[in-house]
Amino acid sequence: MEWALGLVALSCVIALACILLFLFKEGEGIIGIVGLGDFFFGKSWSPTSEPPSFGILPLIWGSLMVTAGALAFSIPMGLALAIYIAEVAPTKVRDLLKPAVEILAGIPSVVFGFFGMVISGPLLQILFDIPTGLCALNASFLLGLMALPTIVSISEDALSAIPRTFEEASLALGATHWQTIRHVLLPAASSGIICSFILGMGRAIGETMTVLMVAGNAPIFATSYLEPIRTLTATIALEMGETVKGSPHYRALFAIGAVLFLMNLFFNVVAERMREGFKERFR
Amino acid sequence: MISRIAQERMWFATFRIAALTVLLFLFAFLLILSLKGARVINWEFLTQSPREGMTEGGIFPAILGTLYLSLGAVLLAFPVGVMTAIYLTFYAPRNPLTQAIRVSISNLAGTPSIVFGLFGLALFVKTFGFGVSILSGVLTLGLLVLPIVIRASEEALRAVPQEFIEASYALGATKLQTIRSVVLPAASGGILTGVILSLARAAGETAPILFTAASFYTTELPKSPFDETLALPFHIFALMTEGTAPEAHTRIAFGATLVLLALVLSLNLVAIIQRYRLQRGKRW
Numbered sequence: 001m002e003w004a005l006g007l008v009a010l011s012c013v014i015a016l017a018c019i020l021l022f023l024f025k026e027g028e029g030i031i032g033i034v035g036l037g038d039f040f041f042g043k044s045w046s047p048t049s050e051p052p053s054f055g056i057l058p059l060i061w062g063s064l065m066v067t068a069g070a071l072a073f074s075i076p077m078g079l080a081l082a083i084y085i086a087e088v089a090p091t092k093v094r095d096l097l098k099p100a101v102e103i104l105a106g107i108p109s110v111v112f113g114f115f116g117m118v119i120s121g122p123l124l125q126i127l128f129d130i131p132t133g134l135c136a137l138n139a140s141f142l143l144g145l146m147a148l149p150t151i152v153s154i155s156e157d158a159l160s161a162i163p164r165t166f167e168e169a170s171l172a173l174g175a176t177h178w179q180t181i182r183h184v185l186l187p188a189a190s191s192g193i194i195c196s197f198i199l200g201m202g203r204a205i206g207e208t209m210t211v212l213m214v215a216g217n218a219p220i221f222a223t224s225y226l227e228p229i230r231t232l233t234a235t236i237a238l239e240m241g242e243t244v245k246g247s248p249h250y251r252a253l254f255a256i257g258a259v260l261f262l263m264n265l266f267f268n269v270v271a272e273r274m275r276e277g278f279k280e281r282f283r
Numbered sequence: 284m285i286s287r288i289a290q291e292r293m294w295f296a297t298f299r300i301a302a303l304t305v306l307l308f309l310f311a312f313l314l315i316l317s318l319k320g321a322r323v324i325n326w327e328f329l330t331q332s333p334r335e336g337m338t339e340g341g342i343f344p345a346i347l348g349t350l351y352l353s354l355g356a357v358l359l360a361f362p363v364g365v366m367t368a369i370y371l372t373f374y375a376p377r378n379p380l381t382q383a384i385r386v387s388i389s390n391l392a393g394t395p396s397i398v399f400g401l402f403g404l405a406l407f408v409k410t411f412g413f414g415v416s417i418l419s420g421v422l423t424l425g426l427l428v429l430p431i432v433i434r435a436s437e438e439a440l441r442a443v444p445q446e447f448i449e450a451s452y453a454l455g456a457t458k459l460q461t462i463r464s465v466v467l468p469a470a471s472g473g474i475l476t477g478v479i480l481s482l483a484r485a486a487g488e489t490a491p492i493l494f495t496a497a498s499f500y501t502t503e504l505p506k507s508p509f510d511e512t513l514a515l516p517f518h519i520f521a522l523m524t525e526g527t528a529p530e531a532h533t534r535i536a537f538g539a540t541l542v543l544l545a546l547v548l549s550l551n552l553v554a555i556i557q558r559y560r561l562q563r564g565k566r567w
Contacts, residue, residue, distance in 0.1 A: 001459055005366050005374055006374065006375075009366070010384065012388050012391060012433070013387045015387070016387040026401075077304075077305065081301055084301065096306075097302055097306070099552075099559075100309055102555055103309065106483055106487075106547055108486075108487025108488070108489070108516055110487070110516040111316070111544055114523060118523075176287050176288060176290075177291060179291070206394070208489075208490040209516075209520060233490075245409060257398050257401040260395050261394060261395075264394055267393070
């Protein structure tokens with residue numbers, strides 16, 4: 001029985017290995033065709049023009065831009081909410097806020113995308129007097145909302161996990177509640193809080209439907225948040241349907257998938273390290 | 284220099300405003316989508332197939348497709364997930380292999396959903412030859428929700444008091460008997476929460492079914508697991524991006540969005556209430 005259960009448990013490892021294998025098997029050919037340098041640093045993504053070019057730099061630029069925009073909004077907001085829920089809010093308010101954050105986390109990404117197209121897009125268009133509301137700013141705002149629950153719940157867990165004695169010692173020394181939060185609790189929880197930022201960032205980079213629907217999808221080096229951009233994820237979703245299996249275009253899209261997968265792997269390892277460190281401190 | 288008391292007041296007020304902003308936004312978000320959607324929804328909308336190039340009629344095939352896909356995915360992930368959780372909680376030795384399992388679970392949980400879509404396309408659709416079908420979609424979504432089932436189950440199993448297990452051993456029960464008759468019943472509430480959450484997640488995902496299961500132009504209901512299907516989240520996306528009649532399509536998309544939100548959020552709400560009750564009213 002133990003063996004059978006162990007075998008089932010291994011399915012996760014096998015699944016992950018298969019994902020990696022297939023992404024590389026289907027994607028590696030593109031490196032042979034365009035070369036590693038031109039794939040990662042090529043400045044033009046136009047897979048259907050003649051001759052095609054498969055440079056993903058503009059897509060990486062797009063992904064980084066919306067992710068940075070999302071974090072600029074969700075980090076301060078998320079941290080404020082986490083501190084409020086963990087330390088300041090009365091029980092009744094907390095019992096309302098925590099489920100609200102969970103509900104926010106439960107909203108499907110296509111619904112955010114739809115909202116961006118029909119509500120916040122037209123609103124931005126009027127507000128900034130731009131030709132279309134489908135732009136980096138709109139995508140950043142919605143992605144920020146989607147990353148918010150991750151940041152709030154993990155930061156709040158980190159703050160709540162600090163032993164009560166830390167807080168009491170600080171208060172006993174005459175510090176105010178805010179001074180205690182600022183100089184005792186936040187530093188003590190810092191690795192957990194940074195972990196929440198990293199996971200929130202992962203969520204924003206990997207998100208597909210919302211950016212696909214609201215970011216405008218122009219593979220250009222935008223210099224302003226009011227311009228449309230195209231991300232790595234949206235490119236796969238947008239173009240996979242038109243490709244032929246085995247063609248350079250098909251391979252290039254799988255290679256983008258591999259890049260996303262490795263990014264996530266990297267973030268996860270870093271986040272996991274931070275969390276381990278956090279656990280060690282308060283054992 | 285501002286006094287430290289004033290400083291505290293200022294910061295706490297900022298936090299309060301931040302919390303209020305998020306609450307108000309969430310409320311407005313749901314209210315707008317509900318009001319606009321409610322105008323479209325009627326009995327015909329929920330029970331009829333689309334007509335006239337998707338500008339008339341209902342979204343019944345999409346609702347049905349989403350139910351098939353999400354139930355199938357959870358049916359698949361449930362046994363694998365619970366067994367994995369049992370292994371990790373009660374059997375797994377501290378060794379590199381166990382570590383590898385844990386790392387895999389957390390990576391699977393963070394992998395972008397579009398990458399699952401690519402994987403499903405390469406393995407299930409092309410290599411296994413299942414084509415764009417409900418089966419391919421179910422397998423892909425099942426993999427996506429597996430980490431959710433495992434984590435919720437493991438948490439529930441770990442929450443069972445050690446005394447229960449020791450009492451069972453003291454009565455002469457074997458480890459397996461103890462797990463089956465003592466631990467699993469005590470943890471069932473928590474495991475159920477995980478199942479409901481993964482159902483909601485599977486129902487709301489679009490990217491994994493883009494190339495594995497979803498279609499926009501089928502008007503017939505799927506007859507076998509090898510047929511492609513309409514699905515609610517994909518339907519909303521397709522109406523908004525492939526639509527040829529923007530106004531009529533946006534109207535229908537509002538209705539479909541409200542149906543999807545109602546489905547997903549009510550599942551989430553049930554899970555939240557269930558968890559809350561488990562935390563408050565522990566029977567032990």
